Amino acid sequence: MAWLIVLPLGWASLAFLLGPGRGAVAAIIGLAAQLWLVADLAAAVSAAGARTHAVGGWGAPLGIDLAADGLSVVMLLLMQAVALPLAVYARAYFAPGADESRYFWPMTGFLVAAANALFLSADLFNLYVALELLGLAAVGLVAAGGGAPQLAAALRYLLATLVGSGAYLLGVAALYGTYGTVSIATLTPLLAAGQAPALVWIAGGAMLAGLAVKTALFPFHFWLPPAHGGAPAPVSALLSGLVVKASFYLILRLWLGPLGELAAAAPGAGWLLALLGSAAILWGSFQAIRAAHLKMLIAYSTVAQLGYLFLIFPLLAAPSAAQAGVMHVFAHGFAKAAMFAAAGALIRATGQDTVAGLAGLAERLPLTLFAFGLAGLTLMGLPPSAGFLAKWQLIEAALAQGYWFVAVVVLAGGLLAAFYVLRVLRQAFLSAPAAGALRPVPRTLEWTAFALAAASVLLGFRGVDLLALLAAGGAP
């Protein structure tokens, strides 16, 4: 388990020393090894239940405990499975010796290490450390893009991420002050035991609010579109597909664990999140429909898609709600990475980033457009994609509890997604004379985007396995 954190740190340092060329190879080998480790861990967890590992042989409370249950393993799997093809993509994307790629590989390594640490941490303070590292690595990746707009976006992102983790840390401190522990396993029964004092309520609120900022929940999404839309394509794919999911994972983990009792006592909190989520779906889709630039369109689509995740909170009484959330995280992770990867290839070919400039590309880059379409299928929640299964479960959970409102939002969101995905496809299918020759696109870019998109659709056929893995080890 610890290898999942050590290994990316190792190849990150190696990449820093070796430079981008050989660093990329190290990263790809490292990620492949990590994927194998996660698969091994997944097999172990589904066979024998949740596992813990005391780092260095010192158990908690003295040392650090790592814990892996179904939810952790699913997130780890997503992380490595998406990061590996993206690494292959990035290696072909960055021209050899390009300035922006010098920091890409080390930063990515730190990012992956931080995310893996986050998914494996069993106490609130370690979670904070991982969260902070993850945020800083992500900001670094955006800033490494180089230009002034990227720097401005990165600063905005930095501000948001610091405020978010600051609020979270405040909450952790208050909990520690009250109960004298930060271990999730110890805290959960303590919080459930009796009347929580006001300070604990404030702590819970601060933690949730901070994490919501980091997950770019409407109206805290202001930092996401410029950061994700402005970064180089592999970075956008990593951030939109994976990084925002990490803080969502933490919300879900807290909600189902230590904060569960508070959430049950204040159903309004869940509804507030769902309401903001609905607003995110509508506002994000609306902005995506209006966006003139392809990457902005995709970034706003992320804002909208993240909204779905928050719809599950008032519905958690039905087990299918949490499953729908995780399924959506998985589907969107692959699809959004694929979409940004495809966008990167399109931009590489045309040399510009407007939706209008895509006319006639369906004929010249069919594979990339196909990848974009397949990813779009997942975002629209159409069968047979995993996005469809998530949508189905979410609607069913909503209907089972009589919350029509949620079902309507989900269905309407699907149509809005169709709107902005089709804007792109429609333009690409126009047989307009392309303005000037296309620049050559490495085949690797096209194929990795396609592989990610195909995975997001074909995952729909492995829904049962994913849910079985999630349920393994007594996941929340």
Add this chain to the structure above:
Amino acid sequence: MTANELLPLAVLASSLVPGLVIFTLPEAWVGTRSALNLFGALAKLALVGVLLAGVNEGQDYAVRYEALPGLDIAFKADGLGLLFVTLSALLWLLTTLYAIGYLEGSPRRSRFFGFFSICVTATMGIAMAANLFTFFVFYELLTLSTFPLVVHRGTEQAMKAGTLYLAYTLAGGTVLLTGIVWLHHLLGHTEFAHGGIVAALGPQAAGQLKVIFVLLIAGLAVKAALVPLHGWLPRAMVAPAPVSALLHAVAVVKAGAFGIIRIVYEIYGIELAQSLELLTPLAVVAAATILWGSLRALFQDDLKRRLAFSTVSQVAYIVLGVTLFGPVGTVGGLVHLVHQGIMKVTLFFCAGNFAETLGIHKVSEMDGAGRRMPVSALAFSVAALGMMGAPLTAGAISKAWLVEGAYAAGMDWAAWVLWTSSLLNAAYFLPILWRFWFRRTPAAWPHERIAARGWRETSWLLLLPPLATALATLVAGAFPHIELSPLDWARLIAEREYAPR
């Protein structure tokens, strides 16, 4: 996995796999692509033959795959499904031949044939779906895979039509999905079964069931092009002729009509649908569609648009047949599912021939076309007469059973609607025939691309498919009682639906 489980999957794969391979083929590999297409179509036909023989012997073909706990993708081969499967498989072969001839030398053919094969796969999935969930999966696949075909030409007009098509069908799909999830929530499953499944919910669910019925039918009515949800169909006629022929005359609109049949007979059950008073409103909508489609067809000068409005009208015959409570009407509706398919595909093939060979698209340009292209005009005339319900054509059989069914159900007004529609059909088809055969040939055709050689008025590949379907129209009309004729088959299905349980 046993052979009986594999067979339905093989029927799907016989078009899916060639389709996916075709996507990867370079544009210039015409021979390989055509060979793959024909191999797929023939293999599918052979597999369907095996399936038919097996079902005849009482074999059970069913396969399921768990998509989510309690939610299966499931296929089965039953009489109703096989009726649609066989129709699609036969017409796919003919349309593939036609399309190879029609698109000769035009760009983007790999993309075209790839998506074309996926469309057929989706149609097969719709036909063999064993529950509403599976039906929906393929229903949406059909929507998405038709879009690239509608916009195939890439013009601004094609884009507008394609966007409109998607707006209609995706919105319809959303409404349909709402109904399906709701039903699944109430019942815990959505398996198709003779006599329906919702009766298990008891009378207290009647209110909800009515709302769900409206949702399901409204979602399907978009594809079936029932008024007022038919707006996309005439506009989608910008697609190339093979697309209009197979997809808009057969696959897409039939998917909607077929879904309505499944909902009425195998989800609700005809008795329950009748007792919930759901059939009469649907019959009124179908009747309105029949009349409105025919009326609008009268005023179209563009041949394909006229045919499109005719489709709007004719597909509603099927729905009307379904709503006529009683076996006779059911037979009429089911048999028309097949008959309308072969007749309409003929008409579109011929319209494509005129456009491709002579460059004429409008009814007003058809003067003397029968003398220049007698074979196409003859096939067109046979199919048009069939649409009017002339004796010895397939259309006569459908219409006779439908009218009989209307009287049997005590819905005399429906019979009047059918008679009026026949008159209107004559009013918009006969002038075309008149122009074909009795008006003088113009000095020059607008855009003559293919020269006549002997009696071969255009290329073989364009000529044989409409001849075959026109012949089928006559055979189905003249010998309706032979074994395995559409009528024979429809009666078998209807008998089972109304058999006492």
